[in-house]
Amino acid sequence: MLNKPDKTAKNDKTERIDRSDRTDKRPDDRGSKPPVAKGPQERPTPSPMPVHRPTVILVGADKGGVGKTTVTRTLLDYLEARNIPRRAFDTEHPKGTLKRFHPDITEIVDVTSASDQMKIFDTINANEATVIDVRAGLLSTTLKALRDIGFMDHAKASNYTFAVFHILGPSIASLDEIADTADFLKGAQHFLVKNFINNTTFFDWEPGTYSAYFQKIQNAQELAVPRLNELACEQVEVAAIPFHTFTANKNADGKPANYSFVLRGYVRHWLQKVFAEYDRVRLTELIHHRQKVA
Numbered sequence: 001m002l003n004k005p006d007k008t009a010k011n012d013k014t015e016r017i018d019r020s021d022r023t024d025k026r027p028d029d030r031g032s033k034p035p036v037a038k039g040p041q042e043r044p045t046p047s048p049m050p051v052h053r054p055t056v057i058l059v060g061a062d063k064g065g066v067g068k069t070t071v072t073r074t075l076l077d078y079l080e081a082r083n084i085p086r087r088a089f090d091t092e093h094p095k096g097t098l099k100r101f102h103p104d105i106t107e108i109v110d111v112t113s114a115s116d117q118m119k120i121f122d123t124i125n126a127n128e129a130t131v132i133d134v135r136a137g138l139l140s141t142t143l144k145a146l147r148d149i150g151f152m153d154h155a156k157a158s159n160y161t162f163a164v165f166h167i168l169g170p171s172i173a174s175l176d177e178i179a180d181t182a183d184f185l186k187g188a189q190h191f192l193v194k195n196f197i198n199n200t201t202f203f204d205w206e207p208g209t210y211s212a213y214f215q216k217i218q219n220a221q222e223l224a225v226p227r228l229n230e231l232a233c234e235q236v237e238v239a240a241i242p243f244h245t246f247t248a249n250k251n252a253d254g255k256p257a258n259y260s261f262v263l264r265g266y267v268r269h270w271l272q273k274v275f276a277e278y279d280r281v282r283l284t285e286l287i288h289h290r291q292k293v294a
Contacts, residue, residue, distance in 0.1 A: 060134030085128035143184035163189035196227040232266040
C-alpha cells in the first residue's frame with residue numbers, strides 16, 4: 001500500500017515558513033542608530049506689526065478764510081488712502097461745514113462746551129485717529145482749554161500723538177498767531193501750513209521777520225498746500241463729497257456719476273501733490289509705531 005502524505009508534517013513546515021517570514025519582516029532594532037536629538041528649530045522672526053497710537057490732529061487758525069476745512073478734508077482723504085481709520089469733529093456749531101463732505105464719520109460739536117469736549121477727549125482711542133476742524137477764531141481758545149484740563153501733559157505721558165495743523169494766511173496776522181500759540185504747543189507736533197487757496201503770495205516782507213516768528217516754535221515744520229483749480233474746487237463743493245470720491249467719479253451714495261473728466265484730472269493731480277507733502281513730513285509715522293515682538 002502506498003503511504004499517504006503526512007498532512008501534519010506539511011502543516012508544521014508551512015507554519016515554520018510563515019513564522020520565518022514574519023520574523024524577517026520585523027525591523028532590526030539592534031543595528032539601528034539612536035535618533036539624533038535636534039536642537040530648537042529657529043523660527044523666522046516676525047516683522048513688528050504697525051499699530052496705531054492714540055492720535056489727535058487739530059486743524060485751525062484764529063484768522064478766518066484761510067481754508068482750514070479744505071485742509072481737514074485732504075487729511076481725512078489721506079488717512080483713508082493710507083488705511084488709517086479716522087473720525088472727525090466739526091466745531092462749526094451748530095450747522096457745520098465739514099459734515100457736508102464726510103457725514104458718516106463727522107460729528108458737529110461746540111468745542112467751547114465742556115460736555116462736547118468730553119465727547120471728543122474722553123473717547124480718544126488707538127483704533128482711529130481723531131481729526132478736529134476748529135472753527136475760525138477758536139484755535140488759541142481751544143489750545144488753552146486743552147492745557148487747562150491737562151490734556152497736553154496727559155498726551156505726553158500716555159504716548160499719544162498730538163499734532164496741530166496751523167493754517168496760515170498771507171498776512172502779518174497769521175505770523176502773530178504763531179507767537180500767540182507757541183506757548184501752548186510744547187511737546188506737540190506743530191505744522192505751519194501755507195494754504196495757497198488763491199494766487200496771493202505768502203509773506204512778501206523781509207525774510208528775517210518771518211524767521212523770527214517761525215523760530216518761536218521748536219520743531220515746527222512747514223507744509224504747502226498748492227492751489228486747486230477754481231472750477232474744479234467749485235464742482236467738488238457743489239457735489240458735497242470727499243475729493244477722492246470725486247476723482248473716482250462717484251456720487252455721495254457711491255453710485256457712478258458724470259463729473260467732468262478734465263476737472264477730475266485737476267483734482268487728482270492736486271490731491272497727489274498734497275499727499276506727497278504729508279508723506280514728506282512722515283505723517284503716518286507719527287500715527288504708527290512698531291509693536292515690540294516678544
